[in-house]
Structure formats: structure tokens, C-alpha cells
Amino acid sequence: MPNVLIVDDEESIRTLVEYNFQRSGFDVEAVGDGKVAYDILRARADKFDLVVLDLMLPGMDGMEVCRRLRQENVSVPIILLTARDEEVDLVLGLELGADDYVTKPFSPRELVARARAVLRRSEAVEPESKPAALQSKVLKSGNIALDVSRHEVRVNGEILEFTPKEFELLQYFMENPEHVLSRDQLLDRVWGYSSATDTRIVDVHVSHLREKIERNSKNPMYIRTVRGIGYKFSDATSTS
Structure with missing residues (x-):
């Protein structure tokens, strides 16, 4: 209980x-x-x-x-x-x-x-519930490296602070590069909401992520807006 x-x-x-x-x-x-x-x-x-x-x-x-x-x-x-x-x-x-x-x-x-x-x-997200293969996984894209087991994100080699939900959202984006992800889909997969709810929580977290990982948050190279749908994470290897 x-x-x-x-x-x-x-x-x-x-x-x-x-x-x-x-x-x-x-x-x-x-x-x-x-x-x-x-x-x-x-x-x-x-x-x-x-x-x-x-x-x-x-x-x-x-x-x-x-x-x-x-x-x-x-x-x-x-x-x-x-x-x-x-x-x-x-x-x-x-x-x-x-x-x-x-x-x-x-x-x-x-x-x-x-x-x-x-x-x-x-x-x-309890560490003991994760298989060894998942615990050792490191996701990389351009100048971003996300270490799942350490719950750590490096941008240009520097460790940055992320809230738990920012980390989960970035991880989901990096696990699904070049896929158009709707706000409702992100709410379901990252927040666990199966019913319609306020999608502003997604937009706020995306804004925070852009401030941390993008060189220019107003002209993002990683997390791009797909108008009328949601977002797409571009594997911008050329930015490294």
C-alpha cells in the first residue's frame, strides 16, 4: 500500500x-x-x-x-x-x-x-530493476552523451544538471531519433498519462532541455518543433 x-x-x-x-x-x-x-x-x-x-x-x-x-x-x-x-x-x-x-x-x-x-x-527507474545491459548504456548524439546508469548528461564534455523528468525526456528523444513524437505520445511514454491532460508540461520541459543542450535555443539543432504535432530529435552529429 x-x-x-x-x-x-x-x-x-x-x-x-x-x-x-x-x-x-x-x-x-x-x-x-x-x-x-x-x-x-x-x-x-x-x-x-x-x-x-x-x-x-x-x-x-x-x-x-x-x-x-x-x-x-x-x-x-x-x-x-x-x-x-x-x-x-x-x-x-x-x-x-x-x-x-x-x-x-x-x-x-x-x-x-x-x-x-x-x-x-x-x-x-529503480537501478536494481534494470538489466545490466541497460545499466551500462550510453546514448550519444553530436556533443551530447547521456549515461543511463550514472543518470548523467555531458554536453561538450561538461556534466550538466538535469531534473529527473528532463533526463527521462532527453533519454526518450535520444532513443527515438528522427521520429516525430506527438505531445500526447510524450505524455504517455515519459509521464505515464494514458488520458488527455495539459500538454504545457511537455513544452516547458522541452524549453528547459533546449536551454541546456542547444547552442541557440531559439534555433535548435537537436529538438525541432513539428508544427501541429510535436517534436523530433535530430541526431545532429555534425554539431560535435
Whole structure:
């Protein structure tokens, strides 16, 4: 039974989310203060499989909770809840290491489905579950080298920092060069979403990847936009 920590200061929302997770077979702990949640996770992070974290919290806001946990290498998956449907919140939350986000008002069933998808992805990347051949795989394209086992990306020989989801997205692109990949397909394969959802999360991650791997993010050589469909990763060996 997966354990989830629900963090929201609105009692009605906290109770609704807690009820739906319990009904879906989760073991749930719920708090209404960001500092309390941070202290719990610092002390008992290994007890939880997932955190559902509101942004607007007393004590410590959700962004700060997320930032501090990631700085301290607490890797428990985090889904952000936000009532502010603004690009800056989405971008910042993902940059800080959140795994997903849901905008209020939301469907409790959709939130639980997104949680299950995050958990599936988290389980899929456990090192001990990978065969030796996969663990030793290094993907190369132009001046990019992605080491699957070390979870490491080098660009022009320099190791760059990537969030877990940026790494997974780049890996999927590099494993499927010259294929046109729709946003829905990327959501399914990288995020594990089988139903339609907000595709902005794909566009934000692609934008982040371009800033890190492209010489000119406005005129990309690797991740190209296919208008009306999605993206294509070009094996730009001539860029090395």
C-alpha cells in the first residue's frame, strides 16, 4: 500500500484529497502547514512514496519546501497543487524538481490517476530493476552523451544538471531519433498519462532541455518543433 503525504491548508480540500486517496488504496497522512511537512519529510522521507504539496501554505510555502527537499537530496516524488494557473509557477515548480502539477479546481480522480502515473515512473527507474545491459548504456548524439546508469548528461564534455523528468525526456528523444513524437505520445511514454491532460508540461520541459543542450535555443539543432504535432530529435552529429 503506497504512502502519500497530503499538504494543504484548506481543510475541505485536504479532507477531499485524503478521502479519495484512501478510497483508492493509499495509506495517507495529511498536514496543513508547510514547515510541519518539511520537518516530517526531513525526518521520515523514506516512509512516503509520494507528496501532494499545495503551493500556498502557512509556515513555509510549497516552492520553498520543494526547493529545500531537493537541495538535501530528498527524492520522494512531488505533485504540486496550485490555484494560480500561471506559467511562472509551473516553470519554477518543475525547475525546483517537482514531478508533476495539478491546477485547482481539479478532479480528485484525475489527481489519483496522476499520482499512480508518477509512482509507476518512480518504480521504473529503480537501478536494481534494470538489466545490466541497460545499466551500462550510453546514448550519444553530436556533443551530447547521456549515461543511463550514472543518470548523467555531458554536453561538450561538461556534466550538466538535469531534473529527473528532463533526463527521462532527453533519454526518450535520444532513443527515438528522427521520429516525430506527438505531445500526447510524450505524455504517455515519459509521464505515464494514458488520458488527455495539459500538454504545457511537455513544452516547458522541452524549453528547459533546449536551454541546456542547444547552442541557440531559439534555433535548435537537436529538438525541432513539428508544427501541429510535436517534436523530433535530430541526431545532429555534425554539431560535435
